[in-house]
Amino acid sequence: xxxxxxxxxxxxxxxxxxxxxxxxxxxxxxxxxxxxxxxxxxxxxxxxxxxxxxxxxxxxxxxxxxxxxxxxxxxxxxxxxxxxxxxxxxxxxxxxxxxxxxxxxxxxxxxxxxxxxxxxxxxxxxxxxxxxxxxxxxxx
Amino acid sequence: xxxxxxxxxxxxxxxxxxxxxxxxxxxxxxxxxxxxxxxxxxxxxxxxxxxxxxxxxxxxxxxxxxxxxxxxxxxxxxxxxxxxxxxxxxxxxxxxxxxxxxxxxxxxxxxxxxxxxxxxxxxxxxxxxxxxxxxxxxxxxxxxxxxxxxxxxxxxxxxxxxxxxxxxxxxxxxxxxxxxxxxxxxxxxxxxxxxxxxxxxxxxxxxxxxxxxxxxxxxxxxxxxxxxxxxxxxxxxxxxxxxxxxxxxxxxxxxxxxxxxxxxxxxxxxxxxxxxxxxxxxxxxxxxxxxxxxxxxxxxxxxxxxxxxxxxxxxxxxxxxxxxxxxxxxxxxxxxxxxxxxxxxxxxxxxxxxxxxxxxxxxxxxxxxxxxxxxxxxxxxxxxxxxxxxxxxxxxxxxxxxxxxx
Numbered sequence: 001x002x003x004x005x006x007x008x009x010x011x012x013x014x015x016x017x018x019x020x021x022x023x024x025x026x027x028x029x030x031x032x033x034x035x036x037x038x039x040x041x042x043x044x045x046x047x048x049x050x051x052x053x054x055x056x057x058x059x060x061x062x063x064x065x066x067x068x069x070x071x072x073x074x075x076x077x078x079x080x081x082x083x084x085x086x087x088x089x090x091x092x093x094x095x096x097x098x099x100x101x102x103x104x105x106x107x108x109x110x111x112x113x114x115x116x117x118x119x120x121x122x123x124x125x126x127x128x129x130x131x132x133x134x135x136x137x138x139x140x
Numbered sequence: 141x142x143x144x145x146x147x148x149x150x151x152x153x154x155x156x157x158x159x160x161x162x163x164x165x166x167x168x169x170x171x172x173x174x175x176x177x178x179x180x181x182x183x184x185x186x187x188x189x190x191x192x193x194x195x196x197x198x199x200x201x202x203x204x205x206x207x208x209x210x211x212x213x214x215x216x217x218x219x220x221x222x223x224x225x226x227x228x229x230x231x232x233x234x235x236x237x238x239x240x241x242x243x244x245x246x247x248x249x250x251x252x253x254x255x256x257x258x259x260x261x262x263x264x265x266x267x268x269x270x271x272x273x274x275x276x277x278x279x280x281x282x283x284x285x286x287x288x289x290x291x292x293x294x295x296x297x298x299x300x301x302x303x304x305x306x307x308x309x310x311x312x313x314x315x316x317x318x319x320x321x322x323x324x325x326x327x328x329x330x331x332x333x334x335x336x337x338x339x340x341x342x343x344x345x346x347x348x349x350x351x352x353x354x355x356x357x358x359x360x361x362x363x364x365x366x367x368x369x370x371x372x373x374x375x376x377x378x379x380x381x382x383x384x385x386x387x388x389x390x391x392x393x394x395x396x397x398x399x400x401x402x403x404x405x406x407x408x409x410x411x412x413x414x415x416x417x418x419x420x421x422x423x424x425x426x427x428x429x430x431x432x433x434x435x436x437x438x439x440x441x442x443x444x445x446x447x448x449x450x451x452x453x454x455x456x457x458x459x460x461x462x463x464x465x466x467x468x469x470x471x472x473x474x475x476x477x478x479x480x481x482x483x484x485x486x487x488x489x490x491x492x493x494x495x496x497x498x499x500x501x502x503x504x505x506x507x508x509x510x511x512x513x514x515x516x517x518x519x520x521x522x523x524x525x526x527x528x529x530x531x532x533x534x535x536x537x538x539x540x541x542x543x544x545x546x
Contacts, residue, residue: 020493021493021544024489024490024493024544025544028486028545052484052485052488052500052501052516053483053485053515053516054515073483073515074483074484074485074486074515075483075486075545076485076486076489077485119485
């Protein structure tokens with residue numbers, strides 16, 4: 001599936017919730033579902049420090065596509081990490097560089113990406129793209 | 141006058157606001173407080189009637205703002221019981237006040253190898269300016285620790301002081317722990333060695349009576365917006381002997397006596413430290429806030445807030461797994477906690493969705509978080525317009541949030 005197709009899939013999934021509580025419960029479920037990041041990757045080099053919460057992000061490039069792994073200490077942020085990684089994982093670096101993660105706005109969670117929340121997510125989006133840029137350069 | 145909570149709440153129209161379809165309950169007063177109508181009207185009056193640059197013109201409006209602006213200096217002097225009005229300097233906030241002292245004091249008195257002492261529970265605003273100064277002057281910072289109850293370990297101070305100690309900067313009330321520090325003891329120890337002390341009053345002025353002469357501090361700083369006044373205004377009190385000996389912080393209009401290209405001489409205090417057009421509108425708004433608080437009576441406000449904070453602590457204590465940070469014998473209206481291992485961000489987000497405003501995170505005091513090895517806390521900070529009913533609702537909501545996140 002393309003980045004856009006996955007985003008549409010997530011938007012459809014979230015469209016069933018009309019209550020914020022159900023939506024956030026689902027988000028937390030998604031967060032709890034992500035594979036715990038191996039301790040060896042939980043190093044300062046992979047740490048994205050937010051004012052409120054922290055995010056760890058690791059990335060590898062194999063066979064032209066990027067594999068990201070991430071985690072956060074806050075459940076809501078972890079859920080958002082899960083969603084973001086679902087969109088970008090196993091995608092070609094060139095596609096990730098140009099991706100617009102509009103689904104976050106569509107599912108009503110954009111507030112978590114605002115600079116004032118300073119939960120590390122905005123910096124994570126930037127980091128996802130920086131990895132993609134680096135891998136793209138290596139591959140070309 | 142009786143402390144009439146219903147009448148008081150009417151003075152703060154913002155308390156009626158609904159957010160997410162429910163009445164918003166605001167418990168983030170330590171970050172910034174709401175402003176009463178009296179302050180809003182004072183600010184409006186400036187813009188609609190007296191918009192003249194103070195001290196600068198011979199015209200009516202300039203004179204009028206000068207009178208009102210300078211009257212606030214007297215109000216602040218009385219408010220903290222400073223010996224003279226010239227020792228009150230208007231800044232844009234606590235942070236600027238501390239930066240002013242750090243810069244100007246260090247220019248005159250701090251040299252290579254000297255030492256500055258701060259405490260472990262300081263807000264970043266009372267750490268970073270000193271770090272910048274120490275970097276510049278090749279001086280070092282020493283730290284007074286606090287114990288796990290949040291008590292400042294003043295007994296450690298004598299061993300930290302050396303011949304090289306030039307200034308000590310300590311907060312009166314911790315913005316995270318809510319502990320009210322025995323700053324008189326710090327000042328007494330420091331003064332035995334003739335070391336000046338700066339007291340950060342940002343979290344104190346709205347909650348406890350301040351008497352800088354009794355306290356005998358050398359500098360005292362606070363912000364207007366936490367004292368129900370506008371943003372962008374703060375105060376610095378400094379003993380004349382220090383202020384006179386310190387060079388200016390910023391250069392510009394107002395702070396000069398005479399300017400020529402062969403050299404400039406500086407004005408006397410307080411003007412020496414008030415370069416440029418002063419924030420007269422905000423200062424006059426702060427004056428209205430002080431008048432308003434006086435009209436209710438500080439004693440009544442402090443008493444009501446203390447009872448409310450005690451009630452909140454008692455109610456919060458009924459939540460299983462709650463852990464308080466700051467449990468000294470002398471606590472303010474700031475209550476920090478976490479519940480089990482629930483992340484403060486998650487708790488804050490859910491509370492927000494339920495229309496409660498609390499602060500979460502490290503509260504610009506990362507050394508405090510490092511002390512307890514936690515990522516942050518949830519902080520409830522109360523004001524005299526908050527009620528027991530709001531606390532009851534909050535505790536009920538918090539119980540639901542804990543159940544959802546456990």
